[in-house]
Amino acid sequence: MIRLEGVHKRFPGAGGAALDGVNLAIARGEVFGIIGRSGAGKSTLVRMINGLERPSAGRVTLDGVDVAALAPADLRALRRRVGMIFQGFGLLSSATAAQNIALPLRIAGTPAREVAARVAELLGMVGLTDHADKYPAQLSGGQKQRVGIARALATRPDVLLCDEATSALDPETTRDVLALIAALNRDLGLTIVLITHEMDVVRQVCGRVAVLHAGKVVESGATVDVVLDPRHAETRSLLAEEGGAPSYRHSFAGEIVRFTARGEAAAGPLISRIARETGTEIAILEGRVGHLGDTPYAQLTLGLSAGNIAAARAALAQAGVIGA
Numbered sequence: 134m135i136r137l138e139g140v141h142k143r144f145p146g147a148g149g150a151a152l153d154g155v156n157l158a159i160a161r162g163e164v165f166g167i168i169g170r171s172g173a174g175k176s177t178l179v180r181m182i183n184g185l186e187r188p189s190a191g192r193v194t195l196d197g198v199d200v201a202a203l204a205p206a207d208l209r210a211l212r213r214r215v216g217m218i219f220q221g222f223g224l225l226s227s228a229t230a231a232q233n234i235a236l237p238l239r240i241a242g243t244p245a246r247e248v249a250a251r252v253a254e255l256l257g258m259v260g261l262t263d264h265a266d267k268y269p270a271q272l273s274g275g276q277k278q279r280v281g282i283a284r285a286l287a288t289r290p291d292v293l294l295c296d297e298a299t300s301a302l303d304p305e306t307t308r309d310v311l312a313l314i315a316a317l318n319r320d321l322g323l324t325i326v327l328i329t330h331e332m333d334v335v336r337q338v339c340g341r342v343a344v345l346h347a348g349k350v351v352e353s354g355a356t357v358d359v360v361l362d363p364r365h366a367e368t369r370s371l372l373a374e375e376g377g378a379p380s381y382r383h384s385f386a387g388e389i390v391r392f393t394a395r396g397e398a399a400a401g402p403l404i405s406r407i408a409r410e411t412g413t414e415i416a417i418l419e420g421r422v423g424h425l426g427d428t429p430y431a432q433l434t435l436g437l438s439a440g441n442i443a444a445a446r447a448a449l450a451q452a453g454v455i456g457a
């Protein structure tokens with residue numbers, strides 16, 4: 134549905150290229166993540182999808198149509214098909230939630246009666262029916278982003294671009310907003326392109342992800358593969374930075390191994406079984422367990438001590454992947 138082919142972007146006066154030969158294909162109905170550090174080129178990339186930026190070379194197409202080649206009227210029509218939400222919400226502070234949501238409809242010349250009905254429907258969709266007449270200053274961050282989402286959906290787009298949409302929110306509110314985004318994807322079939330610098334955001338909602346580094350896609354694939362089996366140093370480094378510096382490295386006396394399992398193996402009482410069968414003490418020093426899409430996974434840092442460590446390592450290697 135969305136394709137980037139050999140996309141380069143160089144800003145006048147800027148040193149290096151903001152985007153340097155990006156190729157991506159995003160399918161209708163998926164939640165596609167683009168992760169990278171500050172300055173990697175994420176915003177530039179996503180802004181090309183709705184024509185806010187033009188490639189210096191290469192093409193960005195939406196259903197086969199070259200976005201940069203559109204005449205102004207066609208570009209306006211495209212922007213009604215492609216909604217966008219932002220880190221800073223972008224709401225008018227002098228307008229109520231309902232008035233903010235109504236804005237794109239008024240700009241599109243929708244009759245007043247239809248605007249009122251659609252705004253009521255959108256407020257219900259994002260769970261803000263009781264907050265229609267509040268001003269942004271009277272709403273929490275999560276509520277403001279819900280207004281942003283409702284406004285972005287007002288013209289019934291089939292694509293939603295999310296530019297660091299949860300970066301200003303606390304972890305719990307982030308989870309709520311991401312759950313709403315996932316529900317919109319499921320219920321409306323909305324295609325979602327989500328840019329973030331946080332791997333946990335990718336884990337929570339993205340089916341596929343591309344890692345952007347210095348204007349290049351250095352790795353892409355199913356989230357479960359990229360997160361559990363990262364190939365590029367940049368992906369590993371983004372994963373390693375989560376959760377801060379490990380403190381156990383200095384304090385644990387035994388052998389430390391990184392262990393990743395997915396599917397059936399991750400869902401069962403694997404660690405206690407290996408500990409029992411090999412007579413080894415296994416401490417879980419750090420880790421995550423959960424689901425990536427439908428796949429159960431466990432990604433753990435284990436401390437092995439007192440017992441048959443070699444046998445425990447062999448059993449772990451059979452059940453999953455172990456690393457240093």
Ligand SMILES: Nc1ncnc2c1ncn2[C@@H]1O[C@H](COP(=O)(O)OP(=O)(O)OP(=O)(O)O)[C@@H](O)[C@H]1O
Pocket residue numbers: 144145147150151169170171172173174175176177178
């Ligand atoms: N309008 C502009 N003029 C000049 N340089 C720009 C412009 N917009 C972006 N850049 C440069 O392009 C590069 C990529 O910026 P971009 O905002 O796309 O990165 P990002 O990954 O979204 O980072 P951040 O999360 O910090 O916004 C940066 O080096 C930035 O300074």
